[in-house]
Amino acid sequence: MDPDEFLARADGLLRIPSTADRPAELARALEFVLDVVGPGCTVERFESRGKPSALVYRGSARQPFRVVFNAHLDVVPGAPEQFTPRREGSRLYARGAQDMKLSALVLASVFRDVRTPFPMALQLVTDEEVGGRDGTLHQLEQGVTGRFVVIGEHSALRLVTESKGLVAARIDAVGRAAHGAYPWLGENALVKLLRAVDALLVAYPEARSEVWRTTVNVARIETSNTALNQIPADASAWLDIRFPPEDPAFDGRGTAEIAAHLSSVCSLPVTVSHVEPPHRADPASVDVVALRAAARAQGFSGDLLRKHGAADARFYYRQGVDAVIFGIGGDGQHGPDEYADLDTVEPYYRALSAYLRSLPNA
Structure with a gap:
């Protein structure tokens, strides 16, 4: 050359x-x-x-x-x-x-x-x-x-x-709107969502150093609520999940199977938009x-x-x-x-x- x-x-x-x-x-x-x-x-x-x-x-x-x-x-x-x-x-x-x-x-x-x-x-x-x-x-x-x-x-x-492979997923929480001064009259979807995210991060702890295991990045959390004095009736979290070939919960699984697995971990409905293999x-x-x-x-x-x-x-x-x-x-x-x-x-x-x-x- x-x-x-x-x-x-x-x-x-x-x-x-x-x-x-x-x-x-x-x-x-x-x-x-x-x-x-x-x-x-x-x-x-x-x-x-x-x-x-x-x-x-x-x-x-x-x-x-x-x-x-x-x-x-x-x-x-x-x-x-x-x-x-x-x-x-x-x-x-x-x-x-x-x-x-x-x-x-x-x-x-x-x-x-x-x-x-x-x-x-x-x-x-x-x-x-x-x-x-x-x-x-x-x-x-x-x-x-x-x-x-x-x-x-x-x-x-x-x-x-x-x-690693990649999973793009979304957790959805539904609550009931109410005045923020009367929380017992509503159900806070954002609080439900945060508890679900916490459960997911207990199962897949945040990595503080390089590690060869499944990791979950909480990329975005949203709610349609814009008022400070209103209880949110909806909330969603978007997840970026990376998994090695050795993880049987993800490797070789389809979107429906992975969604069911994640839902069982966080106790809320999960939608998986796509899966990329490792x-x-x-x-x-x-x-x-x-x-x-x-x-x-x-x-x-x-x-x-x-x-x-x-x-x-x-x-x-x-x-x-x-x-x-x-x-x-x-x-x-x-x-x-x-x-x-x-x-x-x-x-x-x-x-x-x-x-x-x-x-x-x-």
Whole structure:
């Protein structure tokens, strides 16, 4: 990989404000990376609800792929100056530098440069930051499949083999309005709701340090009551729940089952709007072992990590396909000082290339 050529391309890609509200810029970022791959490949294009994506592979017919490289090219919004990259030593500052445009460029470069004796694909999507359902999930629903997936989210050449699932839920309390001076004539829905939330937080205590268990974030509490001297007749609480694959109350359960479970804990009606599955990859698999060895050969630990947030790996997990997060280093994800660690870029390229070459002809 030519470092100067790579940095020039990185500068060009980082200047594209490919946020969810700019469909033309999403398409431009996608075309930019396809140009990096160059000619000689089949490019399948997909679109769902205005979000474009592509699948690139060699040969004329799609098939189950031995390896899939997955990259998202969308970014969260940032200040205008964040779309003008600046370099300070080994740090390249810009929106999307760490998450994950530089990793995407490396994945595309390795796909272009390493010819494998087995079927392989590069999957490029533009909606990961808003859920991934119109990119990775949409392609899977169209029949795309593989045996092992490398997702280039930032990890400093470590491997994320587990990540939590997500539940979005709402607790509703109904009371009876009355004058605030005569509380015995009414029933305070807000008090009922607070007791329900307390019960839920007893079952799932607030985490004060990093812990691998189910956590509940009470994101919002509302009531339609606006008068100080009136007893609220209604109240609702919105919950953001994250759960590991080991929690049987959530993993593999549908919205109705999870709603019933939460209702039994808090003794009020619960509505679950959606459930996102967790993710786990076998740490002893041939691919995980090979990828760790390749990272270690470049002087990195290749440690296995757990991720508390969701990523597109969850869609593969649901289909029984192992996927890991493996990307460059950096810091400041989604913040004003996001940067990529340029010292990890070439080792990342070499590790991915070595990993592919180490695999048997399967």
